[in-house]
Structure formats: C-alpha cells, structure tokens
Amino acid sequence: MKGTQTEVTDLRSALERLKETPGQLIETNVPVDPHGELSGVYRHVGAGGTVKRPTQIGPAMIFNDIKGHPGARVVNGLLASRERVGMLLDTDPERLGHLLNESVKNPIEPVTVPNHQAPAQEVVHRADDPDFDIRKLVPAPTNTEEDAGPYITIGMCYASDSETGESDMTIHRLCLQSKDEMSMYFVPGARHLDVFRKKAEAVGEALPISISIGVDPAVEIATSFEPPTTPLGFNELEIAGGIRKKAVELTDCLTINEKAIANAEYVIEGELIPNKRVREDQNTNTGKAMPEFPGYTGPAVKELPVIKVKAVTHRKNPIMQTVIGPSEEHVTMAGIPTEASIMQMIDKAMPGRLLNVYAHSSGGGKYMAVLQFKKTQVSDEGKQRQAALLAFSAFSELKHIYIVDEDVDPFDSNDVLWSMNTRFQGDVDTIFLPNVRCHPLDPSQSPEYNPQLSGKGLSCKTIFDCTVPYHMKEEFKRAEFTEVDPTKWVPDLYNK
Template identity: 80%
Template sequence: MNKVTDLRSAIELLKTIPGQLIETNESVNPMAELSGVYRHIGAGGTVMRPTKIGPAMIFNNVKGHEDARVIIGLLANRERVGIMLDTKPEKLGFLLNESVKNPIDPIVISNEFAKCQEVVHYADEPGFDIRKLVPAPTNTEEDAGPYITMGMCYASDIETGESDVTIHRLCLQSEDEISMYFVPGARHLDVFREKAEKEGKPLPISISIGVDPAVEIAACFEPPTTPLGFNELSIAGAIRNKPVELVNCLTINEKAIANAEYVIEGELIPGRYVREDQNTNTGKAMPEFPGYTGEAIEKTPVIKVKAVTHRRNPIMQTIIGPSEEHVNLAGIPTEASVIQMIEKAMPGRLLNVYAHSSGGGKYMAVLQFKKLKQSDEGRQRQAALLAFSAFPELKHIIIVSEDVDPFDTNDVLWSMNTRYQGDVDTIFIPGVRCHPLDPSQSPEYNALLKDKGMSCKTIFDCTVPFNLKEKFERSKFMDVDIERFM
C-alpha cells in the first residue's frame, strides 16, 4: 500500500517509478511557455496534435517566482492515477464507487499543525499582490489572465452550514481580486453564493492548491451521485481510509485543506462582478476540456482576497485545460456514477465503463455490457439511458459486448465496424440539456435546439444480438506463457 497523503508524498512515490515524472531546471516563462512545453511532453486529451500522454513534469526555475516550483500533468495518465490511488487503472471507477458508498468525514486540526500556514501573507500588508505570490500560468497567449486551474474551492451554506468542495476556473484579475466562473446549472458553490448574495452577505471561500490527488479526483463528483449537502472530501477520506484534515482559515470563517501547498482565503462579494478578460480584451478565457478556448464571460463573480498562506518552498499545481488530466479528473468520477446507477438497476450486467478521452471525460462513455439471457436484449439500451441520468453532461454512449476492451479505442471501433448498423443500432434523444462548452450545442449549429447547452444525445449500440452470439465469436488464439519466449 502506498503512503500518499499530500502532493509531496505523491511526487516522492512517482520518483520511484521510471517514466512517471521528470524535472527541469531550465528557466521557463509561466505565461504560455510552460504549457507550450508540456503540450509536447504529456498533455494528451483533446489538445491539438502533436501531443501525447507522458510523465508529469516539475519546473524548478519559473520566471518571476524564484521561491516556487510548478508541477503539471500529475493526473494526466490513467496508469499514474492508479499508482497514486493504489488500484489498477481499469478499476478506478469501482474504487470511487465504493468510496462514495462508504464516506469518511473530514476532521479539523489545530492551526499549529497546519503545513499550509507555514508562511502567511495578509492582503492589508504593503506590496501584497497575489499575482506575485502564486505562480499561476496561462495556457495560451490569448488567455484572459493567469489562471488557477487546480484550486479546491471550499465554501459552506450560510443557512445550513453544509460544505462543498469543487474545482472552478479562477482568473487572477488584480493584486487582490480573482474572478470565478460557474458553469450554468446546479453547481453547489453557486447555490451557496446566490443564497448569500440575496441576503447581501459575502460568502467566505478558501482555495487550496497542491493537495492529495484523492482530494482532486473526489472534488469532481457531481449530482445526482453527490447531491447538495454532500461533502466530497468524505470520498477522499474513504479512498485513503483516513479523514481529510482541514484547518480553520486565519482571516475568514471557513476551513481549508491543512496540508495544501497554497491556500487563498477570501470572500465572494455580493453584487461584485467583472468582465473576465478585462485586462486583455481578447474575448477569450482559457482552453477548456472540449479542446476549444472558452469565451470570456461578461459578468463573473469576484473573490476579494484576504490572505495567501503556503508551505515553505511551495509547489504550484496546474493543468492544461483540455489535457488528459481533465479526462481523469472528470471522467473517473463519471465512471463511478454510471457504475452506481446501473448496478442498482441491473446487477452484474455492466462489466466496466470508460469516460473516453475524446469527450474530455464528460461527453462520451463506453459501456461494456454482458447479456446473460435472451430477456437481457434491450437492457443494454436501458443501461445507456441510466448512464445519461447518472451524469447529465454525457452526450454520446457506445455500448460494447463483454469481449471488447472499452479502454482500447481500436477495439471499440472494431466493434462499431462489425457489430453495428446505423439505421437499427442508433438511438437519438433530441433536445436534452447537456453542456454549454461544446460549440455544437447551440441553436446556431442546430436550429432545433432551443438554447445553448442543449444537445441531441445519441446511443450507439455495438453489442452482439443475444440470438446471434455464435456468429460473432472472435478468433480463438492459444493462451501461452510468453515469459518463456521473451
């Protein structure tokens, strides 16, 4: 069993495994250059080619930030995620499903033991500037500004006290202001913010950067698997079989992750909004998971920063928006949600699910389904409908039989080419709410759509009809012990 408890122990573990981590002492500019380098080293995902899946990378010499390092791509490889969560890559969805069902609540420790508060900078001190304290990069030269892309945003309902942790798009706008983008819909922190704003109250919020990868994965669960009031830190506790340690912030009435590399303390100010690209006027925000740069939002809520705390010699963690890292962050919780929903309805039929890289972990899933008897015919399509319910942002689902590897795209496409007929195996579900960052999900693209973020969801049934199984048997090769021949 590995001993990962925070970002630094995860890094130490990866150092022991060839090919999973590299470092460079070459000077790098955090403005576009850092991401430009990693695009070739290990970004993968929906990043424009050439790119590839590769090791995580630490930059030890970041221009303008002599006392800090930046790590990128920590989760940009499913095998690496499995190493850090101590399970096989193909079983990650099952691990998270069990963790959701057996949560362990976080605990609060004393401030004197909080590593994240080893160094403290208060916003009312002369010369305070978050842009100089936190080495947040830009992904491209068009970005609206430096972005915190891996900040664990933690806030609580002012009425019930229930807390939630989520990852959001955070742009550094000035020395003490950060804009925060909420995707339209039932994002829990936005519910908290709107409730506070209606009462004219600021919402305290902490942003923890550089934490245990289990926390980062757990933070990406969405409803209905984790409804309003469900603290996703309890999932991370279950993954580690140990509660996540929180600490009281120094300037706001909120908590933060105690062993984070950085913590930003602040308040979402009621009625305070800014144009996301007010400093660049590019019209662009930053690259998002579908592979396109998101439009700058005209009116984004603002966090007024009260303090920045960090560990000694802190390590900033960042990601490339459309990289394989987003696929794993969003996709593995998606898989767990789908497994949970389908297993309840039809136990033993769903063998596995993969939230495919080409959909950024959100738009496409491959279901591996086993038909046990003739009456199971059609249940594979019911399973796909359940998957859409488990994760509403799914757009396309491909269903394959038990002899097809859902993680091998060539095998999936082979199944589509030999076990699928478009006119009988395609199911269209038009006019369903999906996700606004897909540029095709708009009335401009499809006049039948009534609003941006709606889509025609589609099921591709590439399973073998139960009564024709004998006609679709794959060639049977001899099983041998290849070690004798290597």
C-alpha cells in the first residue's frame, strides 16, 4: 500500500481509509426510503455481482437521510469490489486468498474488554421498555418490493456451544418480524451456530446470541470461512486477528450471557427460543424472502427459528451497514475465504503447483472457481484435475471449476475464455461429477430441471480443463512483446 493511511480497526476507520482514495466512497444527503428505494439506488451505483443489469462495480455509498429513521445513516457496498477489499486489508487484490490462507495458519484469539471500553454500548435500549421497537431502532433496508421484510444482511452472529463453551461467528439472513422478534435462516448443514442451537433446543434451553453490525472488514471476511478449513470448534475471529496481527476485541453483553464485537456500530442481544418457529413472510405473504447470491430472490421458508430480542446497543450516531444479496460484496465475502480454503487443501497435496484461485463473480463467490495451475514436468499431467477434485472437497458448494495455465490471468474473464477457446476440447477436457451435493439456492438443482438428479440440492459438478498438455507446451506459447515501462509515454494513464 502506498503512503501513510488510516489504520483500519472498525467500520468508521474503514470509511476514513476509503475517503483517502478518490472514487472509493460517495455520500448523499437526498432522503431515501429504506423500503426498496435504497437498494434500488445502489443497484445502479455499485452493486455488481449477479445483480440484474444494469449494474456496475462502483464506490461504496453512505446514505445520510433515511426516511423514518431520523439521524440514522446507512452504508452499502463497503466490500463490493476486490480492489476495495485489498485496500482495507492492506494487500494486493490478487493476493487476498494468499493473505487469508496465511492468517488461518497464524490465528490470534480474541480478547474481552470491559463494558466501559466498548463503543458498541454507548447507547442502550432494553426490550422491557414499552416503547422498544427494533424496527425503529435499526434502519434495516428492504431490498425489493417482494422481500419478506426488513433484513439485517451483514450481522455478525455470535453464539457458544452450551456443552463445550466453544464459540463461533457467522453471517445469517435475519428478518425483522415484530418489535422484538427476528427470524433466522440456517443453510441446512452448513453452519456451526445451527449445531449450537439444536443442542440447546434438545434440552429445552434458549441459546444466547449477539448480532454485531458495522465492524472491521477483516471480521466480515473471516467469518465467511466454512469447513473443512474451519471445523466445528474453530472460532473464525482468530482468523480476523491473524489478518490484523492483533486480537479482535469482544465485550460482555448486558442482557444475555454472551459476547459481542466491542467496537461494532450496533449490537442486538437476544435468545434463540427453543421449539418456536415463524413463517418468514408472515407479514407480506409474498412467498419470497430476499435476493440471494445466485441472483434470484430466495423463497420464504415456512418455519424458521426465532430470536427474541432483549436489547439493542449502539455507538453514538451509529452507521448501519447493509449489503445487496447478489452483489459483488457477497462475492468478496464468500469468495475470498473460498479461495484460501482451496489453496490450503491443494497446497498440502501438491506444494507449489497451484499459483492462484479466483472464486468468480458470476458464481456469487461460491459456485465457480478458476484455478491457475503450473505443470513443471511430465508427471504433473493429470494433477491439475486432481487439484480440481481437491477443490471440490475443500469447498462443497462449488459447482464449476475452470483450470488454466500459469500464463493465463485467472482474474481476467476474457483471458479465461480465451484459454477455453484455444486450449479446450469439450469431448476430452470436460469431466462430469453427477449427483453431488451442492448449494440449495441454485434453482437448476432439482429433478424437474434435470431428471438425472435424485433430489433437490444435488448437482452435476463439472471440471473444464483449459490447460495445455505438458508435452505440447512449446506449441502453445503466447506471443511475446517487448517489455517496456509504459509510464514513460502515458504517465497520466498509470499514475492515478
């Protein structure tokens, strides 16, 4: 990174860092309705990802006048570009997967600070106050007119195993259902907090849970790791500590026996109530939940666990953080940990062969990965396909893998497609893995779409081997140009 920049420790310092680079953050004082309009605006400004076109990758945006929420501010798109994530995590965008892989290997445990040192508890609203209403306290947007309600889309959910005391933090879909209740969606079999919830429910106990909103981007990225990289009992906050080389600070909640991020903008304290369920769209009856990462609106779930809210605490003049589900922001949060997980798995089996990984934007950071693989000897032929199989093991939600050579930029879609057009023959370079468990939000994964599938949530995973056979490498050398420093001729183009 160039020059002296603001140290990023929380959301506010992250925004200050962005202000130091022109074009990375914009603000508006024009009033905006959080019901549909706010996300509708940012869809054009900078959502990107799998959002319906027209959209683009653009700056993060702060809305300073939220209708119905006097004094509230909302920021969208903080992590909605790979360049911006690199800027906030102090590394080159192409090295983000490597950074996270290194942080997994060098974790730092979180620490607990006293309540009086926690900015997140500067203002306290308790649910036993007759005027308490989380829908008025937290300016959570409704992404589209069809949404089941206002959603907290980037809340860091923290809970602990009642038997072992081990804690974990993940991001979940949280819908505001009433003045003191939220529904919580768990992807089947994919989240440690669901294990904790089921354990507590089995003995008729509520599970204390905190939701921290508006935190250091390192926390938001780290909490998106999944097994096998972070097995049950591994607290992802240790990875965030590894990224910053400094422990994440937690503090004790005020109304429940749990902890929360000490410098969050908002903290919601509550309990997952045993054996209580609610229909996700009970207030709208649309049958829809909210836009999800594949680019479609997810169906409302008929029965979801319920969080009974006990308190909302926040900083003075808090900033609500939100994301658009299918945006580039989801790609970075889900995709970069995916890249690190794949690197870790493959590097153990064949060190030095995998040069880089890109969890592609078109797959929402989950469905598609591009592997840059280097063959150095005859016996390496075939290992590229083994690497792809390992990638599927490292991240079960992957659906498609493209393998390219070391002279192809995995982050440049045109370069990847070039390799597919000149180094790929469909009948010999396509490998099908039918009826393998994938991610349930892909609408094509059903027997109605593909009769060969035995059930929903299964997919035909596919490897596209776009690498040159080792014995033919000399025949596939790209044209070599004279190496020059272009800034001598066009300094204004490169010295922005």
